[in-house]
Amino acid sequence: MNAPHEAPLSTGATPAGNGAADGRRSALLAGLAQILPDAALLWKPEDTVPYECDGLAAYRQVPMAVALPDTEEQVCAILRLCHRLSVPVVPRGAGTSLSGGAMPIAEGLVLSLAKFKRILKVDPHSRTAVVQPGVRNLAISDAAAPFNLYYAPDPSSQIACTIGGNVSENSGGVHCLKYGLTVHNVLRVRAVTMEGEVVVFGSEAPDSPGLDLLAAMIGSEGMLAVVTEVTVRLIPKPQLAQVIMACFDDVEKGGNAVAAVIAAGIIPAGLEMMDKPATAAVEEFVHAGYDLDAAAILLCESDGTPEEVAEEIERMSAVLTASGCTRIVVSQNEAERLRFWSGRKNAFPAAGRISPDYYCMDGTIPRKHIGTLLRRIEEMERKYALRCINVFHAGDGNMHPLILFDGSDQDExxxxxxxxxxxxxxxxxxxxxxxxxxxxxxxxxxxxxxQFSPSERDAFFGVKAAFDPARLLNPDKAIPTLARCAEYGKMHVKKGLLPHPDLPRF
Amino acid sequence: MNAPHEAPLSTGATPAGNGAADGRRSALLAGLAQILPDAALLWKPEDTVPYECDGLAAYRQVPMAVALPDTEEQVCAILRLCHRLSVPVVPRGAGTSLSGGAMPIAEGLVLSLAKFKRILKVDPHSRTAVVQPGVRNLAISDAAAPFNLYYAPDPSSQIACTIGGNVSENSGGVHCLKYGLTVHNVLRVRAVTMEGEVVVFGSEAPDSPGLDLLAAMIGSEGMLAVVTEVTVRLIPKPQLAQVIMACFDDVEKGGNAVAAVIAAGIIPAGLEMMDKPATAAVEEFVHAGYDLDAAAILLCESDGTPEEVAEEIERMSAVLTASGCTRIVVSQNEAERLRFWSGRKNAFPAAGRISPDYYCMDGTIPRKHIGTLLRRIEEMERKYALRCINVFHAGDGNMHPLILFDGSDQDExxxxxxxxxxxxxxxxxxxxxxxxxxxxxxxxxxxxxxQFSPSERDAFFGVKAAFDPARLLNPDKAIPTLARCAEYGKMHVKKGLLPHPDLPRF
Structure with a gap:
């Protein structure tokens, strides 16, 4: 990731004369030394600096210390210690998150789950895998491959990101349109509360008594409990998958084609869009075979039995053609299919390659307005004299415009x-x-x-308090306080950002 | 439902001399009269007695009053009034629930959503319907039928039960093995908290910021908020559905066949089991065409395109035959298919027809142990000299043994x-x-x-407190207090009921 830095970097060293903080730091390090071997405890600035940010490097903060436990008992003991000392804790997976969720707190501990990387069980009969949180997303599918099964959610960072992080962020991926997000593919999460108690969310059974808090835990950005074990659903690999590259001479036509495919009742296995600047950046980098003359391309995947795929490719092609598509290329083998996807999955690194910095947006819009938004972004490029390359999870209207700029130029x-x-x-x-x-x-x-009313934010805090009454686990992330919102309201509320009546709430 | 009564029935009248309760009752009725027209407010014992229980008639209690609002504004005003007066409120749909969840509280109000029966929108493009909570489950599918769509979860009570009740109980049905429970088919719930504030859970988008509390709301048994609007997912009607009736000469063989079907990688659209006493009771009543010589029958449904159904029926037949099935009958037309299902769906009324009372159990077991459990139930029938008829959602291991007895015989x-x-x-x-x-x-x-540890129950109460800090909304249901569990622990904990290490938690 290339993104703007805040200078100068904090070293995490406590200012001279801050006796209380120093005392707490000493007590923390002494306590941690009782729980962890030396190699699993980092506290010197040169060791803790690598943990200063997540994938959104715009926000940086060196923590007081970093703990690298490798057993659940150690996690419990660390959390009990921090709870007793009132030291805030930020859990961390691979640190690939993009919103500063894993950014440390100056007076806090980073609790890394990097050593929890064992695959505990792959059960082809129940089609589940039980894994530790530090297992990489792609490693689960690798372990399931001998049984012809795989784990469906595939964030672009799947080679590096971990399942614990996926649970915390409810990660999606290019195939989530058909196969769902993390919340639809995780059956059970074992976790430890800030008070050091083990709790289990969900089960392998279809329903169970008690409040269903599994979905609340998934996507809770590390604020409710620290994940120590995840049971995921595995699904059979489709017999065949083919992807269409559909080319358009106009971005708006491409956007409208996305809406047309869905309106035709087709749920493609993947439905992604890239505009010309994006394909140009990517093609130079990974040689995906994209049409560089097209104003926009769509990648539309179909998977299933050979008969199902043939029928769906035909239906999608007809809809795309009717939507004004100028050229259709269907992948003829698995290597070509993976090459088409490699371009999409490498769009972020490709942007980093052509620009000193980029700013990745993550907005959503109703599918029918994709074309309109792309047209507006073109106007904004002229207004701000900056380039923007557009990659979209088009099928579900989640877009990632990447604004290119040079962070060393304050005005840019x-x-x-x-x-x-x-x-x-x-x-x-x-x-x-x-x-x-x-x-x-x-x-x-x-x-x-x-986006949320004060009473709705109160309910969020209420749920957090049910797990972490002392507000020590990843505090001040994801849910703004009343005071912060009051201040923001005075400074920043603009016409366009007033709550939309149809906005989702809880 | 026929189930044991507790005698004598309470009339809900306050004892003479209970001035505080009388005063609160007067204030409540006076306040409600300001909000509702006369016809929408019931308080005379002859009017409130019909609300004394839900489908589990073993527990009965006449409420102080019953309110029948027909607008969300009225619901908000009623809840604000009750909150101010500290009057507990029990929300109620059709009252078909089977665990006393809608049982009134003596000093409380029953808030009936019976008048919320409008279907607000059926959108074939987004494949959703927006309905009020008092709409009957089956009425949604009827409204969607012109678009060739339907709402998948189908509790046996679907002709009577309402979608608001389905949301509160996370209802399943005979097709939930393939199509999921209520939680998998509801996208958005609009509801009112005990303090009278409107909150929205979920959205039509695949993901949204903030904690995902939709799943916690679904199945919360009316304890978090009162449902006023539900957006459900509709799915296309399959081109064809066929059901196999498979006959076995031994219940254990039938149970093992269920596990074998799933282990073969088949997810039938329905997979139900009934033993001989159940088919005998049902056949007399609805003439479903069941084989009365079989010790057990399985109903295995396949749906999809004609080709998919033909292929799956063939595969299921092969597995069932290999599992020792003695006879296979495949429904030859839609009328025959519905007749086979009508027997299963009428099993409870059929039990009521052959016995003065029955006690319906609702346990779950891993599929591989179905045969073992059925064998054990046979032994228990001899031990207790009582008959038990067995109907199972076999595919997901959820069994409903119906113990037949005569409630007028205390020993029985x-x-x-x-x-x-x-x-x-x-x-x-x-x-x-x-x-x-x-x-x-x-x-x-x-x-x-x-099933749950004190800290887990604390977390449940914490979440409830986030929505209902005064604990006035359907209190004392679904989550036992510490004191109750302490008392139960002294009296009742037996070897077999100690927590199983693999038990689901949240």
Missing amino acids: WHRAELFGSDILEACVELGGTVTGEHGVGVEKLNSMCV | WHRAELFGSDILEACVELGGTVTGEHGVGVEKLNSMCV
Whole structure:
């Protein structure tokens, strides 16, 4: 990730004369030394700096210390210690999150689950796998491959991101249109509360008594409990998958084609869109075979039995053609299919390759307005004299415009911020939301003030208090306080960001 | 429902001299009269008695009053009034629930949603319907039928039960093995908190910021908020559905066949089991065409395109034959298919027809142990000298043994209770749970003490407090207090009911 830095970096060292903080730090390190071996405890600035940010490197903070436990007992003991000392804790997986959710707290501990990387069980009969939170997303599918099964949600970072992080952020991916988000593919989560108690959410059974808090835990951005074990659903690999690359001479036509495919009653296995600047950036980098003359391309995947795929490819092709598509290329083998997808999955690194920095947006809009939004973004490029490349999870209207800029140029960064704000306002105006799948973290706290009412935010805090009454677990992320919203309201509420009547709530 | 009565029935009249309660009752009725027209407010015992119980008629209590609002504004005003007066409120749909969840409170108000029966929108493009909570489950599918769509969850009571009640209990049905429970088919719930504030859970978008509390709301047994609007997912009617009636000469073989079908990677659209006493009771009543010589029958449904159905029926038939099935009958037309299902759906009324009373259990077990459990129930029938007829949602291991007895014979009722307790202990011992889909209500409060730890129950109460800090909305249902569990622990904890290590938690 290339994104703007805040200078100068904090070293995490406590200022001279701050006796209380120093005392707490000493007590924490002494306590942790009783729980963990030396190698599993980092506290020198040179060791803790690598943990200063997540994938959204715009926000940085070095923590007081980093703990790397490898047993659940150690996690319980660490949390009990921090609870007793009132030290805030930020859980961390691979740190690939994009909203500052895993950004440390100066006077806090980072609790890394990096050593929890065992696959405990792959059961082909129940089609489940039980894994530790530090297992990489793709490693689950690798382990299930001998049984012809796989784990469906596939974030672009799946080679690096971990299932614990996926649970915390409710991660999606290019195939989630058909196969669902993390919340639809996780059956059970074992976790530890800030008070050091083990709790289990969900089960392998279809229903169980008690409040169903599994979905609340998934996507809770590390605020309710620290994940120590995850049971995921595995699904059979389709017999065949083929992807269409459909080319358009106009971005708006491409956007409208997305709505037309869904309106025809087709749920493609993947439905992604990239505009010309995006394909140009990617093609140079990974040689995906994209049509560089097209103003926009759609990737539409079909999977199933050979008969189902043939029938669906034919139906999708007809709809795309009727929507003004100028060219259709269907992948002829698995290598070609993976090459088409490799371009989409490498769009972010490709952007990093052609620009010193980029600012990734994560808004959602109703599918029928994709074309309109793309047209508006073109106008904004002229207004702010900045380039923007567009990659979309088009099928579910979740778009990721990447605004390109040079962070060393203060004026460019300022224009990029305004550009991003304009895009999100346009999303809300078109009936969408300011965040799709990257989470709220610290980045979108202010947006939560306009999206949720005070009583709704109170309910969120109430649920958090049910698990973490002392507010020590990843505090000040994801849900803004009343005070913060009051301040934001005075400064920033603009016409376009007032709550939309159709906005989702809980 | 025929089930044991508690005598004498309370009339709901306050004892003479209870001035505080009388005063609160007067204030409540006066306040309600300001909000509702006369016809929408019931307070005379002859009017309130019909609300004294839900489908589990073993528990009865006449409420102080019954309110029948027909607008959300009235619901808000009623809840604000009750909150101000500290009057507990029990929301009620059609009252078909089976665990006493809608049982009134003597000093409380029943808030009936019976008048909320408008279907607000059926949208074939987004495949959703927006309905009021008092709409009957089957009425949604009827409204969607012109678009060739339907609402999948189909509780046996679907002709009478309402979608608001389905949301509160997370209702299943014979097709939920393939199409999911209520929680998998509801996208958005609009509801009113005890403090009279409107809150919205979920959205039509695949993900949204904030904690995902929709799943917690679904199945919360009316304890978090009063449902006023539900957006459901509709799915296309399959081109064809066919059901196999498979006959077995031994219940254990039938049970093992269920596990074999699932292990073969088949997810039937329905997979139900009935034993010989159940088919005998049903056949006399609805003439479903069941094989009365079989020790057990399975109903296995396949749906999809004609080709898919033909292929799946063939595969299922092969597995059933290999599992020792003695006869296979495949429905040859829609009328025959519906006749086969009508027997299963009428099993409860059929039991009421052959016995003065019956006690319906709702345990779950891993599918592989179905045969073992059925064998054990046969032994218990001899031990307690009572008959039990068995109907199962076999595909997901949720069984409903119906213990037949005569409630006017105290000894028979006592034996029925012990019989039921033995069945649930056997479920837990075999790795299952004491309740599948009928909810906890008042009936299974004690079981919650053994299934959940104090800290887990604390978290449930914490979530409830986030919505209803005064604990006025359907209080004392579904989650037992610490004191109740302590008392139960002293009296009742037996070997078989100690928490199983694999028990589901949240």
